[in-house]
Amino acid sequence: MANIKSAIKRVEVNQKKRTNNVSQLSAMRTEIKRVEQLVEANDTDNAKAAYQTASKHIDKAAQKGIIHKNAANRQKARLAKKVNA
Template identity: 65%
Template sequence: MANIKSAIKRVETNSKKRSNNNTKKTEMRSQIKHVEKLIASKDKENANAALQTAIKSIDKAVQKGIIHQNTGNRQKSRLAQKVNQLGA
């Protein structure tokens, strides 16, 4: 454990940030899994609605720096492709 006051503050700050980031990342992953579950059940309308919320949570994670922009774009693209294939 750190002895210096500023180092102790940094440890606390980093811990809080890590906790918040993990919460947001978990929520994002849950949204993605929800869309994939709806795709598996071939429910196009609900999958489209869930896709919009998943894209929103992915964009928020990218904006906050939790995931890299390319990762977010790849995830959004793959989900959109799967949802669009339901209609074909």
């Protein structure tokens, strides 16, 4: 464990940020899985609505630096392709 006061604070801040990032990443993945399940069930109306919320979660994650912006765009494109197919 760190001895210096600033290093102790960095450890605490990093843990809080990591906890927040993990929860947002988990929420994003849950939304993506929800869209994929609705697509498999051929529920197009609900799948399109779920895609909108998943897209918001993906954009938020990219905006906050949790995932890379290109990865976010790739995930959204793949989901849109599944929904439209």
